Amino acid sequence: MRIRPVGAHALLLDCTAATDVPEAALVEAWRAELWRRREQGELIAVEIVPAASTVLLDGLPDPIATAEQLTRWAPAIPNADTVRRRDAERGDGTEVVVPVEFDGPDLPAVAEHWGVAVPAVLRRLTSTPFRVAFCGFAPGFPYLTGLPAELALPRLATPRPRVPAGSVALAGPYAGIYPGASPGGWLLVGRTDLVLFDVDADPPSRLGPGASVRMAAA
Known part of the structure; x- marks a missing residue:
């Protein structure tokens, strides 16, 4: 891990993978450790992103002191097999089930890329234990990990000018759900009525980093 200063009150932890552990697993391990340290009062930070x-x-009061602390902290870094087994066996009641109507216009393209029939795509998506790695692009847009690296997909050559809210999509190694209507170049496989972002809710994002997610055919 490399620690880089960002402005006067922030640090950036570079978790570029140097082992067989996927970068997403390294980031998740550090996110969980830092959230735990903050809850216990060992870390003062306004945002952990x-x-x-x-x-x-x-929002660090003393970035230099925090950087020194980080060099002494070491989160439990699972290997790739442990990550997959843990996600497959998770049953602690914290999983968010997302009902999906699998009628996206890009389902045939996804099936072609994966070398399977469309029903096999649906079986894969509904059997995969996803995890929110991070949010970005738009408020409440979750980047979901869980698909094998070999199933990574290219984005559309030309993005759509408007993707409907609730669209379930795939791009690169991620699955994602559009919280609102916006342009987008991901491959659309379905749609959900689940509200992902509500500015009046606490927290506003329905699916935050670390959340476990499973898709279910609506």
Whole structure:
């Protein structure tokens, strides 16, 4: 892990993978450890923001002292097999089930990329234990990990000018759900009525980093 200063009150943890553990697992391990440390009063930070391969700590009263602390903290880093087994066996009641109507216009394209029939795509998506790695692009947009790396998909060559709210989509190694209507270049496989972002809710995002997610055919 490399620690980089960002402005006067923030640090960026670069979790670029150096082992067989996926970067997403390294980021999740550090996110969980930092949230735990903050809850116990060992870390003072206004924001802990995970991304694809980094974690941003913002609102630090003393970034230099925090950086020294980070060098002494070591989260439990599971290996890739442990990550997959843990996600497959999770049954603690914290999983969010997302009802999905699988009628997306890009289902045939996904099936072609994966070399399977459309029903096999649906079976894969409904049997995969997803986890929210981070949120981005738009408020409440969850980037879901869980699909094998070999099933990564290209984005559309030309993004759609408007993707409907609730659209369930795939791109790269991620699955995602559009919380509101917006342009987008991900492959659309379905749609859900689940509200993902409500500015009046606490928290506003229905699916935050670390949340376990499973898709279910509506």
